[in-house]
Amino acid sequence: MDFRQFPVGPGDRVLDLGCGGGRHAFEVYRQGADVVAFDADHGELCGVNGMTRAMRAATEVPPGAHAGCVGGSGWVDTAVHVALFPIVVGDLYDRVRQIDQPYFQESRGKRLGTTDFASFQAKAREKGVAAFRAVLEPARRILRDQKFLAGEEPSYPDYALAGAFLWARIASPQQLLEPDDPVHAWRRAHARPVRWHGPQGEGCVTYDAVVFDLLTALLDSWTLWNDVAGSPEDGMRWRRRYLEITYGCGAYRPYETLVREAARDVGLPESLGEGLERRWGELCTLARSARCADQAGGCRWPWRPTARSGWAAKRRIAWACRSRQ
């Protein structure tokens, strides 16, 4: 390209779609424009990224000019997911709704040549996760030099790759990365558990930790109280009174005591407390509860312990968390 016919300079913003080896991106960057080099080939992008960094280090570009590299989705979709799928497919299948399992078996079974997903996954893991980690090499090379795949700020390639990790993480406990891997550091530092659109429209906010009220925001204790009480109306009266008591009780008093007191205060049998304890193993997540409300037999906490835990709140919740892991 003859840049005398196409003058660019400081203040111009150039998007080089399909940048390839980067010759156009290099030139407009040298002229002082802000350039984003985009390509589906991450190998090429690694080279472009290295060159723009070298140009900046060699002061070949005017101060204030910025260059970034952005990869297309092809790499994540055609390489990362393909390498990831075999080592998590059994875990994925375990988390598919019962009603969706036939479709999963048909579609994924056709692709893999088997519907024994657990065995397929076990066999894939025998080889280790080295193949998956090798696929990440383009990202690793970029992340050795910069904070994000897209440059100084995260953009599409960061979100696309983070999405693959989040997808695996919610379905599988499989460790995918070694702690000394640059991709591990990127994921830990930048793919934080939540990116949240704040209530005042302040855009994307990240948090270091998310705290759940276990029994009301993650697990559906509401339905269990209603079932034990015999109706949603009685369950809610009982629960409301229980909350009133806890709000005003000051120092801790045992959960089971307050449950009984609340039942008595609203004219229900105190024995409902024992009923709640007896059926505690039926607790399930809010999401699962909503999905299976119309299924015969209701739903049960899917990782029921082999032996009953105690009724003390600390042990009860510790059990729930242990089972969830």
Next chain:
Amino acid sequence: MPFKTVITAESAGFYKPRPEPYRAVLTALGTAPERTLFVAGSASDVPGAKGVGMPVYWHNRIGLPPRD
């Protein structure tokens, strides 16, 4: 996904929405309140967690009214 820590009313010595259980969580996590999102299930956690400086998302799946 494992929980990093679990705090109960029993271990904190108080029920929510007293500030002690929220503060116990922050101490256990070692995170700043403004960097820690609290996902509430009932109305009282909204002022409770906000009271110690945490942003709150109320996961109000059963349509409870806000607490006065």
